[in-house]
Amino acid sequence: MKKLAKEDINQDVFDLYDDYAHNKISRRQFVEKLSLYAIGGITVSSLLSFMTPNYIDTLLVKPDDERLDSKYITYSSPKGGGTIKGLLTKPEKTKTKLPGVIVVHENRGLNPYIEDVGRRVALDGFISLAPDALCPLGGYPGNDDDGRELQKKRDRNEMLEDFIAAFHFLSNHEHCDGNIGVVGFCFGGWIANMMAVHIPTLKASVPFYGGQPTAEEAAKIKTPLQLHYASLDTRVNEGWDAYQTVLKANNIEYAAHFYPEVNHGFHNNTTPRYDQEAATLAWDRTIAFFKEKLK
Missing domain, CATH: 3.40.50.1820 (Alpha/Beta hydrolase fold, catalytic domain)
Structure with missing residues (x-):
């Protein structure tokens, strides 16, 4: 499976995510529309995973920061x-x-x-x-x-x-x-x-x-x-x-x-x-x- 980078993503995918995140389309519709961009080694699952928030590796200040x-x-x-x-x-x-x-x-x-x-x-x-x-x-x-x-x-x-x-x-x-x-x-x-x-x-x-x-x-x-x-x-x-x-x-x-x-x-x-x-x-x-x- 191809590892995605931001430059691999069509702007339409970001616009789709915005519609999904703001309740203009359902998750099912979002996934269905993502299939249009699953080309060249890019899969729907990889697109979905890439667009999903990553809360584990992105914290800038840890909850137990001693400061x-x-x-x-x-x-x-x-x-x-x-x-x-x-x-x-x-x-x-x-x-x-x-x-x-x-x-x-x-x-x-x-x-x-x-x-x-x-x-x-x-x-x-x-x-x-x-x-x-x-x-x-x-x-x-x-x-x-x-x-x-x-x-x-x-x-x-x-x-x-x-x-x-x-x-x-x-x-x-x-x-x-x-x-x-x-x-x-x-x-x-x-x-x-x-x-x-x-x-x-x-x-x-x-x-x-x-x-x-x-x-x-x-x-x-x-x-x-x-x-x-x-x-x-x-x-x-x-x-x-x-x-x-x-x-x-x-x-x-x-x-x-x-x-x-x-x-x-x-x-x-x-x-x-x-x-x-x-x-x-x-x-x-x-x-x-x-x-x-x-x-």
Whole structure:
């Protein structure tokens, strides 16, 4: 069996995966359509395996990293899902209060990639909270396919309330100085945009390839935004022009970055959509933005 590399994959396969990951086609349809690209020694099973997230070999910060104090906590979300679990992480030796960052998952719950991102944030001098909006349904089930199915059963506005509640929990935490930002990916990018709509005291919002608010919602934003988009992500990008028009008209502080020739999910280093150069640049910008705004 041929060992696949990213350059072996037709862009149509990435687009198919995006449709599958965002519930536009079923797993059966995804597998059937992959058969069109099983040529030249490439099999359907090898394509499927290659596109599936690899959570074992991709962690950048181990769960037991001695530099960090990382543990699961619960908090109350009375307008959302009730009791929500999240991964709370801070630098291990820090005695002073720190600025906080909410880390918002994609459309599949608190998987190992998002937990890893929470630990990365903490290593840069923040206290991070990565909630799991699947808690009312039992939490992240251990794989993304089932996670997506579970998340489809929850109302996204109720999930938004879960992350707004996370903001208030972290704001009042003994190790947080009350200056809070948010970073979110895909579904989490929409949450990051919407938290900026609903929380005027939010200090910074960083949506990665996130869906945009309505014009009426966007006009309410007081929070500085740093937005990251993938140039090949036509599905999400089609909403950008209208969003930018509202941001400009209302003098809302924002910086938007488009990364050429990369796909939706380019920051997620567990799948072949990952682009190291774009992800590194976007993350450097994110951390610098938080260090500037969370004062």
